[in-house]
Amino acid sequence: MEFTRKEAKQWALNKVRGLYMCPLSPVTPDFKFDEAGLRENIEKYVDMGIDGLVVGGFISECWNVKPAEWNRYHEVVADAVKGRMDLWTIILDPEVSVAVEKMKFVETLGYNGAEVINPVIQLRTDDEIFDWFKYVTDRSDLAVCLYRTPVSGKVLGVDLMNRLADIDTIIGAKQGELNRAVTLRLRRLMRPDFIVMEPSEYWFLDEQRVGGQVLWGELSYMLYGKKRHLVKDYMRLSAEGKHEDARKAWLGLEGVRTYYEEEFLWTIAATATYAGALGTLKAWYEAIGLKAGPVIPPVRSPSRERFEQVAAKLRELGVA
Template identity: 60%
Template sequence: MALEYTRSNAKDWAKEKIKGFYMCPVTPVGEDRHVDEKGLRENIDAFIGMGIEGLVVGGFFAEGWNMTPTQWLRFHQVVADAGRGRIPLWTIILDPCVHTAIEKMNAVKDMGFEGAEVINPVVQLRTDDEIFDWFKYLTDHTDLAVCLYRTGVGGRVLGFDLMQRLAAIDTMVAVKQGAGSRIDTLRMRRELPGNFLVCDPSEAVFLDDLRAGGQCVWGELSYILYGKKRHLVNEYRALAAQGKWEEAREKSMQLNGVRLLLEETLLWKIIETNTYAGTVSSVKTWFEAIGLKGGRMIPPLRDLPAAQADVLRGKLQDLGVC
């Protein structure tokens, strides 16, 4: 399918279009431990109803790393069928083989996806030149826009010199600055091209980010998880758009209890382990508690133990999330 942008204007297109919340939801899985396609479609309908600006699918939270190539492609076909034309769709590429990455990106481009978040190769390649050559080869062989994922999960956090080199590639339009340092986010905004998006994947700092040149919360799922308190995000964003920053902050602070639970359940575990695997079962329990489809885990990952699930559901009820 034809893209909305060309290689020469990809950055300007992304700067204009990518705003708000581009969320990474989990994948509903049935009792047979296969993707629940009906549940996946129902979730996408729900995400669109919530007003989410974009979906970024197929990554760590989605268990994309634990799917066979056939399952991965079928998953994306279902997402495309359910969401294409209704909400912007991005995939996530986790493959260390650049040829596999290209094959997947070209496949989802034909399905109507508009871009790909791509992690740096986690196997073998570690030097700046090796990583740059990997991304250069990738972008030379697909026209799909790319969002980098700067994170320790990738085996190495991309340095500032390498980020400057990568940001100069024409179809490299953004970075998910997931290395955990707010200082890094602000420095990259100063040093990288003005039309290259630097996205902080944290709703907790989004209000401050809006005042500091940010425009998108990329690659997390807090807005979904806030459930019945989701309206507070919409309200503080509306106040911020009117320049009513203090009123917006008062509204935002009403989410602090849920944010602390999110940190306890997800964020600190990801930072401590440099993996997402130990958190997905909790997110699926959270999804079910707020009326979305979560289901089982794909083996060999385990479901959340019943006692822990009960504790989490109780905390969500106490906070008024569900």
């Protein structure tokens, strides 16, 4: 661990910056995690200049595997990264002792934090949810990012978030409501050392000027393929105060950004799940040279025709 419990918020303010991506998981034809493919992808993520990986959640298909497979996946990621990127897990378990057990396990592997969803079943009142998080954080030293999302069944309110923010190890929240106004409002209402994390690349240029410090918990930068350099370009140009040039770089992603939003973000918004978008993302990964393979059943894998359709669109966009 790079910090003590009391230091967690300041550590996150200094460390959790830039591009924190949620990668897809490569899967073998017999629906096991492809460890060699996972290691190969991680080398490419390092070359891309990604600042942190947030693994173990919906996009990585870790909700749909056995506990031993979940553990092995996190071991392989940690071994492959070898300290070259900040590592976070994602905790989706409503059973509190399982959540704690997983967090203790990844802490031994060198992970610094966990994005944690509030229980998707049973617990709905503010007091119940607070008590659940208090139980977890009392038993783990990991930094915790709240996963504020409709997928959980209850979107955390401001009063509850302010209570949770007073816990030493809770350092921020992924604002997954797909509502920009809410992101800005939360920044006004939360304590200044609590990071409100925007997960939409569409807003990331604007984020450079209004207090945002991290593009958290999505994968657009990876998917942009041959155009991903434009993200780093507009980040650099904005930091240099060259705002018009930064906007030109941002506009260079317009076509692929729209395709990403239509095929991924709006599918999530319509279904309140990630499962329906995974097939397209697997095809996208393969088209840009990353290992992907099939989707783990019972979620359907895309047809070969769909793989070819996605690849053709990405070639047209200059991405693949």
